[in-house]
Amino acid sequence: MTEPVVTRPVVTRPARGRRAAVLLAALVLGVAAALAVLPLLRSGHADADSPEAGFARDMSTHHAQAVRMAMDIRDRTGDQAVRTLAYDIATTQSQQIGMMTAWLDEWGAPKTDPRGPMRWMGHAGHGGAQAAGAESMPGMATPAQLRALDAASGRAAEVLFLRLMITHHRAGVEMAKAVLTRTGDEQVQRLARSMAAAQQSEITLMEGMLAERSAA
Amino acid sequence: MPTNERGANRPRTNALTERRTPWGGIGFFTAVGLVAVAAVVFAFLQTRPSQADDDIKGVVVHDGLSRNHTTDPVDYPDSPPMGGDHDPTWQNCDARVYDAPLRNENAVHALEHGAVWVTYRPGLAADQVAALARRVRAVDYSLMSPYPSLDAPIALSAWGRQLKVQDANDSRIDAFLAKYVKGPQTPEPGAPCTGGKDTP
Structure with a gap:
């Protein structure tokens, strides 16, 4: 500002101009x-082997069995407390399967x-050789246990359901906690945290219900 | 003084007042601009889903299949059927291996729910059957059964999609499962693979 504008032809390229140009170029580049690079980083989720995708797939399978058992027990008992709990589990976990399926679609x-x-x-x-079946997933009821649940009724069915679902939920909490240590994805974290908390509180509820029924 | 060093010793130049056309600068920034445009285009292409590049060789497509419920027997154009009208009750498809043939009308309803139905010609070598069963037991929303009139050793069917293969270790089997189990062809996403018909 203090100097007059110089219109004289310049022989050498000014160092300051060059530095600014290099700086600008570096910025643009x-x-x-x-x-x-950003989309590449983000598409990490699309990787079939990512913990997020594995969690979404396996928790969907895990949830599907809980929904099935919950629907089963509603056909096998008239006990209102158990039927309400089962309604809660079936509707909540069906909804969560939908959420996780949508993630996989998106990824x-x-x-x-x-x-x-x-x-x-x-x-x-x-x-391939050692590929494990779905029933090898922690907490899953075996086909024989499911048949036993289908064959039982009344109090016996309630006790069997509560035992199976407590085991099922414990593994569910573990899976939810496992993904929390492996992901930075906020929507995955949010759902996993809510699953861990809700299932933990349902475990406490079911343990109480089981104690009432076993003690009698 | 150090503060005046640059200004005092060198004349200031200004692109607007300079007489000569700064070809060097123009070329330089054009190159930088081109790189930037290329990067943006690349980024855009990266975000687009690549659907077309994972086609599985040999998959037969049958679109426009009807989806009515009926308790009557249905005459299917494909064997095994890969869609069409079906029984109101679906065949359970929770990673399930059946050792007897299924009723088409129930199995087709499982396809509507997003399942893949693995069928094999009776008489298939035991190790081949075992290899298929291992796959099915690992995959929720799949079911497997023998299919007496099958014109290939093995057929995989999803709703409107079918692949016939000779060998249980054909790599296209895993590709078909990964693509079509609860895949985009599913007419009724979210529908269950339990709570239906539990026996052949």
């Missing part, structure tokens, strides 16, 4: 690089992993 990740469940938690083997 930096922004461009960030633009190019473009497959809804199943034919190599077997729980690999994101470090369980089971890789490759």
Whole structure:
């Protein structure tokens, strides 16, 4: 500002101009690089082997069995407390399956992993030969236990349901906590936290209900 | 004084007042601009889902299948059927291996719920059957059964999609499961694989 504008031809390129140009260029290139790299980072979720995708898939399978058992017990008992709990579990977990399925859709990740469940938690083997079945997932009721539940009624069915669901929920809480240590995704964290808290409180409720029925 | 060093010793230049056309600068910033545009285009392409590049070789597509419920027998154009009218009760498809043939009308309802139905010609070698069963037991929303009139050793069916293969270790089997279990072809997403028909 203090100097007059010089119109004299310049022989050498001014150092300050060059520095500004280099700085600007670096800025533009930096922004461009960030633009190019960001989607790549974000698409990490789309990876079929990411913990988020594994959790969404396996928790969906896990939830589906809880829904099935909850629907079963509602057909097998008239006890209002158990029926209400079962209604809560069936509707809540169906809804959560929908949420997790929508994530997988959004991430473009497959809804199943034919190599077997729980690999994101470090369980089971890789490759086809040792692929574990869904019933090998922690807390899942075996086909025989499900048949026993279908065959029982009244108090016996309630006790069996409560035992199976407590085991099921405990594993569910563990899975939810496992993904919390493996993900930075906020929507995954939010749902996993709510699952862990809700299922933990239902475990306490079911333990009380079981004690009432076993003691009698 | 250090504060005046640059200003005092060098004349100030200004792109607006300078007489010569600054070709160097123009070229330089054009190059930078091109790189920036290329990066934005690349980023845009990255965010687009790539659907077309994972086509599985040999998959037969049958679109426009009807979806009415009926307790009557249905005459299906495909064997095994990959969709069409079906029984109100679905066949349970919770990673389930059946060792007897299923009723088409119930199995087709499972396809509507997003399941993949693995069928094999009776007489398939025991190790091949075991390899298929291992896959199915690992995959919720899949079911497996023998299919007497099958014209290939193995067929995989999803709603409107079918793949026939010769070998249980064909890598397209996993690809088909990954793509079509609860896949985009599912007419009724969110519907269950339990609570239906539990026996053949």
